[in-house]
Amino acid sequence: MSKLFAVPVSELNNEKSPVDERFGRCYAFVIFDENGKIVKSFVNENRDAAHGAGTGASGLLVKNGVTDAVAGHFGPKASEVLRAANVKLWENISAKTAEEIFNKWKNNELRQA
Amino acid sequence: METPTKTIVVASGKGGTGKTLMSVSLAGHFDSENYKVHYIDADVEEPNGRIFMKPENLKSVPVMTQVPEMKKDSCSGCGKCQQFCAFNAIVAIGSKVMIFPELCHGCPGCVAVCPEDALRMVDRQIGVITEGDSGNINFIEGRLNEGEAMPTPVLTELFKYIEDYPGIRIIDSPPGTSCSVMKSMEEGDIIVLMTEPTPFGLHDVKLASELALKLGKPVYGIINRSDLGNSDEMKKYFASRNIPVLGEIPFMRDVAVAYSGGNKDMGNKFSEKIAEIALKIRKELKI
Amino acid sequence: MKQVTIVSGKGGTGKTSVTASLAKHIDIPVVLVDADVDAANLGLLVENGEETEPEKFYSGYEAVINQEKCIGCGACADACPFDAIKFDDRTGKYNVNSYECEGCRYCLLFCGLKAITMHKNEAGTWLVRTVNSDKILVKAELGIAQDNSGKLVAHLRKKAASIVEESEKDFILIDGPPGIGCPVHAAIGNVDLVVITVEPSLSSLSDLERLYKTANGFKLRTAIIVNKYDLNTDITDKITKFASEKGIEVLDYLPFNKKVPELLSQNKTPYEIPEFAEKIDNIWSGIKRIINL
Numbered sequence: 126m127s128k129l130f131a132v133p134v135s136e137l138n139n140e141k142s143p144v145d146e147r148f149g150r151c152y153a154f155v156i157f158d159e160n161g162k163i164v165k166s167f168v169n170e171n172r173d174a175a176h177g178a179g180t181g182a183s184g185l186l187v188k189n190g191v192t193d194a195v196a197g198h199f200g201p202k203a204s205e206v207l208r209a210a211n212v213k214l215w216e217n218i219s220a221k222t223a224e225e226i227f228n229k230w231k232n233n234e235l236r237q238a
Numbered sequence: 239m240e241t242p243t244k245t246i247v248v249a250s251g252k253g254g255t256g257k258t259l260m261s262v263s264l265a266g267h268f269d270s271e272n273y274k275v276h277y278i279d280a281d282v283e284e285p286n287g288r289i290f291m292k293p294e295n296l297k298s299v300p301v302m303t304q305v306p307e308m309k310k311d312s313c314s315g316c317g318k319c320q321q322f323c324a325f326n327a328i329v330a331i332g333s334k335v336m337i338f339p340e341l342c343h344g345c346p347g348c349v350a351v352c353p354e355d356a357l358r359m360v361d362r363q364i365g366v367i368t369e370g371d372s373g374n375i376n377f378i379e380g381r382l383n384e385g386e387a388m389p390t391p392v393l394t395e396l397f398k399y400i401e402d403y404p405g406i407r408i409i410d411s412p413p414g415t416s417c418s419v420m421k422s423m424e425e426g427d428i429i430v431l432m433t434e435p436t437p438f439g440l441h442d443v444k445l446a447s448e449l450a451l452k453l454g455k456p457v458y459g460i461i462n463r464s465d466l467g468n469s470d471e472m473k474k475y476f477a478s479r480n481i482p483v484l485g486e487i488p489f490m491r492d493v494a495v496a497y498s499g500g501n502k503d504m505g506n507k508f509s510e511k512i513a514e515i516a517l518k519i520r521k522e523l524k525i
Numbered sequence: 526m527k528q529v530t531i532v533s534g535k536g537g538t539g540k541t542s543v544t545a546s547l548a549k550h551i552d553i554p555v556v557l558v559d560a561d562v563d564a565a566n567l568g569l570l571v572e573n574g575e576e577t578e579p580e581k582f583y584s585g586y587e588a589v590i591n592q593e594k595c596i597g598c599g600a601c602a603d604a605c606p607f608d609a610i611k612f613d614d615r616t617g618k619y620n621v622n623s624y625e626c627e628g629c630r631y632c633l634l635f636c637g638l639k640a641i642t643m644h645k646n647e648a649g650t651w652l653v654r655t656v657n658s659d660k661i662l663v664k665a666e667l668g669i670a671q672d673n674s675g676k677l678v679a680h681l682r683k684k685a686a687s688i689v690e691e692s693e694k695d696f697i698l699i700d701g702p703p704g705i706g707c708p709v710h711a712a713i714g715n716v717d718l719v720v721i722t723v724e725p726s727l728s729s730l731s732d733l734e735r736l737y738k739t740a741n742g743f744k745l746r747t748a749i750i751v752n753k754y755d756l757n758t759d760i761t762d763k764i765t766k767f768a769s770e771k772g773i774e775v776l777d778y779l780p781f782n783k784k785v786p787e788l789l790s791q792n793k794t795p796y797e798i799p800e801f802a803e804k805i806d807n808i809w810s811g812i813k814r815i816i817n818l
Contacts, residue, residue, distance in 0.1 A: 150679065171326060174325070174326055174585070174676075176325060176326070176341050176387060176675070176676075176707065177325050177326030177327060177338065177341040178326065179326075180326040180327070180329055180336075180338055180341065181326035183329065184317075184320050184326065184329040184330070187329065187330070187331055188317060188320075188330070198715075202338055202341075205336070206329050206331065206336055209331050209336055210331040210332065251564055252536060252537070252564055252566075253535060253536015253537050253564075253703055254535065254536040254537010254538065255536075255537065258728075283704050283705070283706060284534070284535065284704065284705075284728075284732060286535075286727075286728040286731065289727050289728060289731075322630070324585075324586065324628050324629050324630050325629070343606075343627050343629055344606060345606045345607075345627070345629035345630075345631040346606065346631065347629060347630060347631045347634065350631070350634055351634070384705070384735070387706060387707050413536050413563075413564075413703065414563040414564055414703075415563065415564075415667075415669050415670065416563055416667070416670065416671065416672060417624065417670055417671065417672050419670075420624060420669075420670040434786070435786070435790065436786050436789045436790055437566070437569045437570070437789060437790060437792060438541065438564075438566040438569065438789065441564070441566055441569060442564045442566070445564065445669060448669060449669050449670060452669070463786065466783055466785075466786035466787065467786040467787060467789065467790040468790040471790075489783065491756070491781075494753075494756050494781075495756055495757055497726065498724070498725055498726035498727070498756055498757040498760060499726075499727065499757060499759070499760070500726075500727045
């Protein structure tokens with residue numbers, strides 16, 4: 126099964142998109158396939174939600190068939206949703222761009238959250 | 239003597255200005271004048287009226303809201319429920335849905351849009367209404383369970399619960415100017431705003447006054463700890479909005495001490511102040 | 526970057542006065558956040574400075590019925606789970622009460638004429654005040670009768686964090702909201718220390734316990750300041766005992782002093798009283814020590 130890796134970003138600029146510290150309220154998501162190609166990117170509509178931004182964002186990723194996701198921190202609800210959908214959660218260790226964090230993931234440099 | 243039914247809402251902008259102190263004291267005073275009195279604690283996130291009222295013979299009624307649940311084990315996972323929900327409370331994962339009850343606002347939208355009729359709404363408890371006696375005073379408290387985010391349904395139930403209660407109803411409202419406060423103010427025949435003569439008190443009472451006046455209610459002010467700060471500025475503000483000041487209560491250390499220990503017997507000087515205020519309220523309410 | 530939030534549970538314990546006193550006498554550059562958005566008072570005690578234009582803040586949506594399309598059938602009003610849609614006698618049509626509307630969109634399912642649309646709900650405004658190069662305040666005012674979600678608080682904190690990054694400051698001090706709900710969670714998430722101001726009353730003591738539980742649940746370090754401690758020394762003892770049982774440090778005990786409200790009324794902080802100045806300095810040393818600043 127091919128993997129799809131989701132990165133929360135604060136601006137959309139392809140691989141150079143700066144990574145967003147937060148998950149639920151990030152500006153957008155960039156989704157890579159295993160070869161580092163960006164297969165999808167979209168603005169995170171949930172960031173405006175008063176509550177439940179985490180569940181909304183998670184729901185979006187699940188809908189898009191994401192298998193792996195990285196964030197500075199996953200809230201409890203987001204974790205619940207993603208784990209139930211068998212999405213692997215990874216901890217961000219201060220990479221600046223989407224490209225950087227993808228490479229770290231690819232090279233097994235990330236810790237599981 | 240039949241007491242006509244009247245509701246006094248005690249509110250404030252800033253916390254810690256003496257809402258509960260005033261509500262409890264007024265309740266005690268009207269009771270001593272043989273009115274039928276109900277003390278209602280509407281600060282459902284942190285109800286502390288019972289520390290002073292010490293109610294007995296308690297009985298409780300749960301406050302329920304509604305949340306969806308799946309009728310069957312699996313569904314097509316189409317996600318129409320997730321798409322509809324404005325609160326991110328339902329997520330489609332594979333062949334079923336995940337529900338977050340604490341995010342759900344209780345609208346049956348997901349049930350309505352599900353093309354397979356796979357969902358139904360069921361009851362969920364989010365709080366409790368407790369009633370008891372505090373001497374002759376009837377005590378009613380609304381309480382939101384810890385961890386719950388939405389106080390509104392508890393308030394709605396609380397006010398429905400006391401709808402037909404005759405006599406003088408004193409509602410001890412939450413601080414601030416949020417939705418909960420507005421709901422409480424709507425119940426009142428008059429709104430009494432507690433404040434203190436500091437810049438914080440002034441800033442916040444302006445917000446609370448604006449809200450009360452917007453609701454078209456008769457509004458009155460009481461300045462607590464009136465000798466600690468700038469009372470003149472406070473009175474000037476009230477005058478500018480045609481808000482009568484029912485009383486100014488100077489700081490009384492023994493009152494503060496009694497209050498801190500949960501004691502509602504505040505001594506003679508304070509009781510006199512309460513009597514003055516209560517008389518003015520009776521005049522305004524025509525009772 | 527280090528962050529400290531000051532909370533109290535119950536109002537009136539002196540949280541904002543203490544925060545303002547600290548803010549005035551901190552010896553390092555700081556970004557202040559007034560997260561008490563329902564009654565934003567910190568700005569009244571912090572020195573004036575240039576302020577940005579207030580920006581609107583949106584949270585959630587509300588339904589609006591187009592009065593030309595509406596034929597007054599009332600299907601939406603019957604359906605609304607929150608009783609937020611009312612008939613207007615004068616026009617014969619229906620209107621949504623924006624204070625009651627929760628933005629659920631259920632009514633949209635019932636209007637065959639598509640007369641209902643959702644509009645962004647303006648929840649409040651926020652701005653940044655630059656006192657000087659070492660002190661910046663981020664504050665907001667929640668609109669009247671708005672629901673305080675954690676969202677506005679989260680937004681202010683994000684703003685503060687970006688200011689810290691841009692301006693090379695290292696410290697954020699947050700004046701927290703009351704209660705223990707969502708807004709408090711947003712104000713204390715990931716901070717280095719949660720300082721709880723308590724007064725010696727039964728109400729405040731019960732709030733201390735709930736706040737401690739909340740902060741502990743988030744695995745956050747806590748410390749306590751007891752304000753007006755001499756109003757009830759029995760309860761102050763109870764607070765001290767609670768702190769010792771839980772291994773929480775009491776940063777200091779501030780006495781009740783009538784001069785404090787007078788000073789506040791002159792837009793001065795309690796720091797003007799020498800005894801308080803000493804204690805505030807002591808509190809600040811304690812905070813610095815605990816968070817390794």
